[in-house]
Amino acid sequence: MSALQTRLQVLPQPRLWGLWVLSLSLIVLALGFYAINSARFTTDEFTLDQDLSRHHDGIFNVVALSIGTIFSPAGGVLIIAAVSLFLLIVRKSPVNAVAFGAVAASGWLSSQFFKAVIARPRPDPALLFNPLAPETGSNSFPSGHVALAVGLAWAFWFLARKTRWARITAILGICIPLVIAWSRLYIGVHYPSDVVASLLAASAAVVLFAAVWNQYQRRVLPRVPLLGRFGPLAPTVSEDRSANQ
Template identity: 55%
Template sequence: MNEPTRAHKTTGKPGTTAAARAQFPVLPQARHWLLLGALLCAAVVALGFTVQLLPGDTTAELNVDQDLSQHHIAVLTAVAMAINLLFGPVAGLGLIAVIAVTVLVVRRDLARAVAFGVVACSGWVASEAFKLIVARQRPNPSLLFDPLAPETGSNSFPSGHVSFAVALAFALYFLARRTRWSRLVAVAGAVMAVTVAWSRLYVGVHYPTDVVASFLAASAAVVLLAGLWNRYAPRLFDHLPAALTTPSSRR
């Protein structure tokens, strides 16, 4: 992604300085972000309808889940079940809130805290939208050798856990970029997302194409959100008191 270099202009409101506005967090943005986001969304929908129309693919994918289900190991099971809880909606939202509040308290930077929160949540929002469109049934737990967290319903495609992990990885990298930790955070985020993807297959609640689509869905959400944030967020924050939007000088 390319980062816009144009600084946000001050509005001339009392208490608002150009220096403070220049520090407004600009998210990395693709050159043709709207087109790229639309193409990624189209790819997710196309993949979802394809697997729905080809039952043979679902059978082959279920064999992957079954193979993992027949080779569960205590340590890996503990890891997978911990991920199932940590990246679920309740714990996930709590994690986002803790990090966002930490940014707000330590950095005194409301805009950066909000940016982190909306980017991290965007994966879930995208996954829920595509779940409604595709409506793919989850793997039947009764067909698995050892279902660890039996779930049913038409919300298999894509995985919300994986979509959240991918979006969270982006959000953490956006916080760490231009620091000495940026590369480490990027690698750790990628490993985290892949590990969560593996765990959803290991637990037996998603098909392989579900987790693949999650990477596309979350990326689409982040690409579109970055473009919208850079275009509209500065104007919205202009209406807030300068005391709330001026970052702390501490680093």
């Protein structure tokens, strides 16, 4: 069982991971700065929000608003905490619990960094035909809701990879962020480039975190004695050798 309890001790890490992080981050920054400096680009993007606002439907309204609540900051904290506690207490997997929570949080919090740098105003709800949940402020780019979904998608896939659940997890990990992206445009609180940037920013953050985790977690986790009371912090020597063969 301990091999499963420590399966996230080493996270998947692409070759040239630093180049991936740098490239994705530069794309996000370039898109963000272009968006805030091109009035025409913003106007063209806003036409999609306006068109969706003209075609609001009762059922879709409920779905979009419910998604907004579930993947809100409070909802994100609850989701990450619930899964992490389940892994820690029920599955007795402190390594998996910490890794899952940190992966999901890194993807989610990436949006806050780029929001601070870009500071793009949200779409003007007064210009929408039917504003469902008017939001204002300079925190439109990128979408925190979508970044949270992407962070969770990566975290769940890391848990499910090389198991029978890997395929369905990957499919859901693609579909759910796209549905959430649609819901943010449907409500009218983000521009299309906001949600696209979230996919890239959150993925860059997860790749960066995976590299840091793989480098330092073996040194850091054993220094937290409380974690060891819930389960193993490392596989046995034989399990470690098997995993590397």
